[in-house]
């Protein structure tokens with residue numbers, strides 16, 4: 001595809017990646033053979049189809065119409081008779097609000113991505129860009145742009161990069177280019193996040209810059225280095241080998257394609273590094289992006305303890321919500337006396353407003369599978385299960401395909417890669433019960449039972465599926481494993497904060513300009529995430545709070561936006577990291593209503609096994625309903641708080657114990673809104689219908705009768721050209737009149 | 750799973766009739782795997798995919814063929830929200846009531862749907878055309894609020910669009926109706 005073409009036995013890059021070393025034993029031989037074959041297939045295709053048209057394919061992309069777009073391109077290619085174009089599908093980049101996204105990659109040119117492509121635009125892209133080399137600047141992703149540049153410098157902006165006090169590539173490049181006589185109009189300079197080329201040896205002594213379209217990553221340690229690149233590469237067309245960083249470093253491929261887009265270049269993509277890059281259905285492509293290299297290395301070493309040590313060193317904590325150190329969990333199972341053990345991937349993704357796991361399963365299924373095989377080896381399991389929500393048909397399809405392909409290539413089954421390790425995977429479906437995301441309930445569900453939790457201990461690592469030691473990890477946790485092995489535990493560990501290593505993927509949604517998936521280093525502030533990457537609140541409204549952790553989490557008020565995002569800071573603020581749902585709320589959102597929304601959810605999903613949760617959520621919901629209906633009292637607030645604390649303390653499983661969190665956090669940070677509801681019978685956000693009053697402003701009403709004709713209970717009276725009046729007794733406060741009045745005469749108070 | 754019942758063949762024949770070849774074959778394949786009873790959830794998915802819902806007769810037949818107590822099969826079927834125990838209408842409307850959709854106004858779209866169809870969540874219109882259900886996050890929060898009608902996702906739906914969308918489906922029914930009446 002668009003990668004530089006290399007023979008597989010590459011010189012391993014010197015920085016952070018572990019040297020594959022000399023090929024030893026049969027595992028490496030077998031792996032080299034498989035990946036060599038895959039690479040040969042890929043090269044063959046590239047030789048005949050150098051031009052690539054890439055269309056996103058994932059649930060979100062399909063919803064936006066990408067299948068029709070794909071089909072339309074296919075027709076155009078056939079009709080044009082061109083045989084040098086490869087129509088390629090990829091997963092989702094995470095840029096939801098701009099889908100369908102289409103990439104047109106022509107060798108030697110900067111990759112162009114188009115947003116919101118429809119059939120009509122396909123025609124234009126094809127005739128103008130593909131056939132006549134005229135990119136459509138108005139439709140470029142996050143555009144429009146003014147021109148397509150001849151060169152692009154992507155400068156690493158992460159804190160580990162940089163040399164000399166204050167040296168800043170982005171700032172110094174324009175001057176240097178100008179001095180050298182380069183036309184600045186031809187060059188784009190942008191800031192990116194970590195390329196994965198840093199290591200403890202060169203921290204703060206050098207920086208990294210990716211030069212496109214040649215896709216050369218340079219390590220620069222002085223202004224003279226930069227001058228040399230400008231003179232030899234930009235002006236002389238000669239790559240400066242002395243400064244070049246080789247190898248497939250982690251963030252690189254993604255930035256080669258998407259590095260010029262503001263939404264992406266502040267992100268550090270580890271778990272999502274292949275999203276929007278490779279074809280999720282193709283094992284050939286996965287091999288190209290170092291697929292199964294980690295597995296080969298692990299099996300070649302043959303030491304489960306080494307794997308666990310690496311995971312511990314990376315400071316990886318579970319991404320499913322709890323944040324339990326993954327290495328420790330694996331140790332517990334590996335130490336069990338019982339030798340039959342199981343490993344499970346929790347892909348139940350129950351948080352209603354989160355879709356990180358779906359995206360990873362749909363966009364990079366082989367990576368999750370590889371992570372699970374490695375996990376299976378580390379804990380000594382020979383059977384593993386994917387527990388996936390039935391609501392994710394495409395994810396299920398892609399995981400099943402990945403498993404089949406792995407079996408076909410000897411990567412699952414007996415004697416994996418010629419080693420003596422046997423392991424196989426199967427998919428088990430959920431059936432729409434949120435509580436089944438809880439470990440013990442999930443185990444019951446796989447066993448074919450009702451998904452009700454049981455008391456822990458014993459923990460699943462001791463007695464889990466069919467009573468055997470079982471490790472359960474989240475999709476994103478597994479997606480990080482190959483990165484730990486391939487790119488180094490130290491490297492991953494140095495990203496993030498001292499107590500939580502690496503990155504976290506968030507599903508940004510709600511009242512935010514750029515909805516979608518973002519992966520950022522732990523420790524980034526909420527403000528950076530919401531304002532700089534997410535583009536702030538839509539429509540000039542004021543941000544009120546950020547909800548994290550879904551029904552188990554809480555609301556962080558706007559004035560605490562400088563909070564760093566990590567497990568400990570969020571829980572100190574009364575919320576949780578959770579699995580990564582992040583909903584932005586603005587001034588139109590009522591915090592009591594939000595608490596009620598989550599309580600409705602928890603009450604509905606409570607499995608009913610224990611009384612505090614079953615009864616407690618019902619009572620709390622009743623109180624919240626009373627309050628939003630204007631029938632609450634000040635005493636209700638105290639009652640609500642006491643109940644919440646009781647349910648939190650005495651419920652059996654995590655669902656009940658966390659269900660009060662949205663109530664407690666809103667009571668804590670937004671008590672004044674509760675008081676407005678109960679004392680003044682007023683909803684400050686004007687959301688709770690029962691507390692609103694619709695009135696017609698006699699000054700503004702022109703008597704057009706539209707409202708009267710639209711009122712579902714016909715409680716508006718008035719003749720044509722006369723001021724209309726609402727009968728407050730009969731009004732059901734549906735808001736229809738305010739919506740339809742074109743003269744803004746209906747007042748909502 | 751044992752085949753120790755003496756009237757096994759008769760049981761199998763009856764169950765086959767109720768469940769159809771596809772499902773029966775699926776159950777047989779599960780029997781070949783370790784821990785076959787753990788496949789109950791998968792089997793029920795298969796039945797629902799085939800028949801749109803789980804009728805009592807289906808559940809009994811599954812219990813027989815899998816040699817699992819009928820009470821347990823019924824217990825599992827009623828525990829999981831994904832299973833429908835009543836027949837569904839011709840089109841299944843699933844409106845997302847997840848957080849992202851809710852804050853973008855899914856409640857108003859849902860209200861409009863209920864008003865237009867005259868039914869509530871979990872119900873089917875008397876003409877058997879629409880079944881309305883609420884679901885949670887179908888993973889396209891970026892396009893909120895969303896609503897699915899069968900497999901088609903409708904993105905960024907407003908209450909005003911609801912009648913227009915429904916009308917399209919009703920039109921399909923009418924056209925199909927006039928075609929069949931034309932033919933007979």
Ligand SMILES: Cc1cc2nc3c(=O)[nH]c(=O)nc-3n(C[C@H](O)[C@H](O)[C@H](O)COP(=O)(O)O)c2cc1C
Pocket residue numbers: 317318319320321322323324326346347348349350351434435436437438439472473474475477579653654655
């Ligand atoms: C009610 C409830 C729902 C949960 N839902 C999920 C889920 O959807 N996905 C997930 O990975 N973990 C979920 N968890 C957390 C899991 O129980 C478990 O901690 C996690 O899968 C462990 O993996 P990790 O260590 O990799 O995070 C849930 C927990 C509870 C109590």
Ligand code: SF4
Pocket residue numbers: 435452453605606607608609610611613614651652653654655656657
């Ligand atoms: S806390 Fe709630 S969900 Fe958990 S076991 Fe008790 S009733 Fe069931």
Ligand code: SF4
Pocket residue numbers: 696700701702703704705706707708724740741742743744745746
């Ligand atoms: S729609 Fe507005 S202007 Fe027209 S009658 Fe109603 S309130 Fe008056």
Ligand code: SF4
Pocket residue numbers: 694710711712713714715716726730731732733734735736737738
């Ligand atoms: S809010 Fe609804 S019920 Fe009340 S007057 Fe307006 S349209 Fe009629």
Ligand code: FES
Pocket residue numbers: 156157158159160161193194195196197198207208
């Ligand atoms: S490459 Fe710059 S911080 Fe990693």
Ligand code: FES
Pocket residue numbers: 352353354845846847848849850851885886887888889890891893894895
């Ligand atoms: S909340 Fe509706 S699709 Fe996610």
